[in-house]
Amino acid sequence: MTVRLTMDPAAFQKLVFPYLQRDPVLNSQVLTNVADRVRGIMNDPVPPVFVSVHDDTGEVVGAVICTALRGISMMGLPAELVPPVAEVLADAAPGAIGVFGSAAAAARAFAELYSERTGRSFREVDQARLHKLEVFVQQRADGAPRLATEGDLDVVTPMFGAYRREVGHADESPAADRTWLQQRVERERLWVWEDGGRIVTMVGHQSPVFGAVRVGPVYTPPEHRGRGYASALTAEVTRRLQAAGDQVCLMTDLTNPTSNKIYAAIGYRPVQDFVGYAFT
Structure with missing residues (x-):
């Protein structure tokens, strides 16, 4: 298992969109956020961080983005991938404003690991539901x-x-x-x-x-x-x-x-x- 970082939205799009398109509704927030950045219609006070997770064969098995205005969006990231992603983002984006993810254990586990690594506290602020x-x-x-x-x-x-x-x-x-x-x-x-x-x-x-x-x-x-x-x-x-x-x-x-x-x-x-x- 490897975790890769980039600040290039076009490179990230090419790498992870074939994986994310398997469920374009569930992954809509990440897909549209990245696509708009590639189109040049999203502006950030600091560059975003794009994270991809790969299995031992190099296949993408998870994707996460971190932006200055929205924080960390992990959406459908499997719970078992939370620890390595939290560790990497604690170093790459220690000032993230928050994390948003599935209401299962994954988002909470990420918040706990990230906070432990960065020395910051966290609190729940959003409860949301995706509808189709x-x-x-x-x-x-x-x-x-x-x-x-x-x-x-x-x-x-x-x-x-x-x-x-x-x-x-x-x-x-x-x-x-x-x-x-x-x-x-x-x-x-x-x-x-x-x-x-x-x-x-x-x-x-x-x-x-x-x-x-x-x-x-x-x-x-x-x-x-x-x-x-x-x-x-x-x-x-x-x-x-x-x-x-x-x-x-x-x-x-x-x-x-x-x-x-x-x-x-x-x-x-x-x-x-x-x-x-x-x-x-």
């Missing part, structure tokens, strides 16, 4: 959906900042948020719902990778909630993605029963639970 669309059910609300345009950035940028704070993501400047959104607008990956001439909800999605595409972020400002806008726009984006022939998935916060109910009504069903730990 099964039978689509249309949702309706007053107003109508449309693709976001560059002219919407003044409105959606503060909405995106509020979303980031609400879900506990690392703070970035409004300029960084605007750049992130503009890149998605240019690639037709951001939608808005308008009612009475006002943008009341925004929904984004990733680009498909190996026939799977993930919806998110989804955000409605508090003053516009309770009117079905997020349900209707998420459903419309989902319908279009499914019509393109892709498997559609999304991630929800398990502590938010409202969002989980909304997505279940659209036709999403649970695939796997995940847990996140923050390092301090």
